[in-house]
Amino acid sequence: MAETVISIQNLDKTYDNGFTALDKVNLEINKGEIFALLGPNGAGKTTLIGSICGIVSPTGGHISVFGHDTIKEYKQTRARIGLVPQELTVDSFETVWNTVTFSRGLFGKKDNPAHIEDVLKRLSLFDKKDTQVRKLSGGMKRRVLIAKALAHEPDILFLDEPTAGVDVELRKSMWAQVRKLQETGVTIILTTHYLEEAEEMADRIGFISKGNLFMTEEKTSLMKKLGKKELVLELYNPLDCTPSSLDGFNLKLANDGYQIIYTYDPAMQDNGVVSLLDQLRGLGIKCKDFNTRQSSLEEIFIELVGQE
Ligand SMILES: Nc1ncnc2c1ncn2[C@@H]1O[C@H](COP(=O)(O)OP(=O)(O)OP(=O)(O)O)[C@@H](O)[C@H]1O
Ligand SMILES: [Mg+2]
Structure with a gap:
């Protein structure tokens, strides 16, 4: 049996304005799998990811990560998660190297320049390590976000629309990098609008619409049925x-x-x-x-x- 790394039961999220973004979501994610969350704009993908990462506070249900409750044991769960947010949130005067190193420090992890170097090399950013982040192109900034998310050696990586606004060539190279990460035992959850991306990457696909995760399915059987x-x-x-x-x-x-x-x-x-x-x-x-x-x-x- 595969080890369950994330377990979500009856998760609800109603925002303060009364809008229900997640409605009784149940989901289990296994160690080492690549899970793609597919759904149209406003379906609740970012809300779901945010809830697991502890950025959004659920209004009902329960989430555990490696057996720890994401609310009561926030510190333990958050430390094992890396999140690449949907929005490009890096525009700093800091260099790539310092930005990524700082992210590691946030989790109280000891300095490990060899790890940072390895992450930057894997993302083809090492030659930019001394460049100010604000001077990078959009696609490079997105890779800096991935490097930041990997800085503290997480066991689970969330990629929220990782390739939005990324050109075809870079998209393919990012897919290859994600697969390499999977080989090192990292569990990956990504959101996307692109069936092609889910098809290329995912072991399993979850369909979400209007806050309702109404179907999860192994990719191969899904493509057989519907492709x-x-x-x-x-x-x-x-x-x-x-x-x-x-x-x-x-x-x-x-x-x-x-x-x-x-x-x-x-x-x-x-x-x-x-x-x-x-x-x-x-x-x-x-x-x-x-x-x-x-x-x-x-x-x-x-x-x-x-x-x-
Ligand atoms: N802070 C908030 N307050 C109120 N409503 C919100 C808030 N954040 C998100 N929503 C609403 O919740 C719904 C789900 O939003 P969410 O960002 O999770 O969708 P998404 O599936 O990630 O969409 P996209 O594909 O556009 O990124 C949307 O209708 C959105 O307007
Ligand atoms: Mg989103």
Whole structure:
């Protein structure tokens, strides 16, 4: 059995203005996993993370981290957590090195320059160690936030929208770094709007909407269930209906019969695309263009919320 590092029971958060941001959330996180929290703006992701980290005070329920209550034993739990906040909160005149070293000191940990050096190197920031933080680019500042969160050698790392506003190349390199961290035994919880990010990174995905964590699922089974792809074929001549010989395919007509949309499962070895194209040619149905698209997080959401 995997060791549970975070256990959340019936967590509620109603803000002072009466708004309920979390509604009876239950969740267990296992040691060493990468858990992605997916949800639209305002779903409650940051509130949930803040509650675990002790920044937001819950109005109901219970959270424990490594068996310690996050309210009564705040010091013990907080020391084992690193948090990379959603907002870029670094704009200091201090150097990168001092900023990261200071973060470690906040947790009362003894100086460990070798660890700081290692963290900065892993995040490709070592050559910037003497640069003032305010002079870094946005993507570098985000990496400084990660370095700060790792300075005190936490066992759990929270990344709240780690790659928002980060270019594709850097995003990929950050994903690789996060995976390396996982290899060292760190448990990682990240929030994201991007299905692609969750797909790339996560072992398990939790879906949250309107404060309701309504589904958590292993990534592989989720993608199997919901990760559909569509092939859209643009026809020269419109069809009234799909030919009956193609009934074995999951086809839809759109755009007044000028489009055939084939929905298929990309995980299948034989996804049927080639055979569909062959058969269309055999029937004399000519295509002038085609494209494929992956179902988006939004569509998966709508499907899930519909099932709820
Ligand atoms: N301090 C606060 N007082 C009142 N309402 C708040 C407060 N902080 C957050 N909320 C509300 O709680 C809800 C959840 O906010 P939260 O920041 O947790 O969402 P999120 O899922 O992180 O969204 P995003 O994807 O935009 O970051 C939102 O409707 C937000 O307006
Ligand atoms: Mg947020």
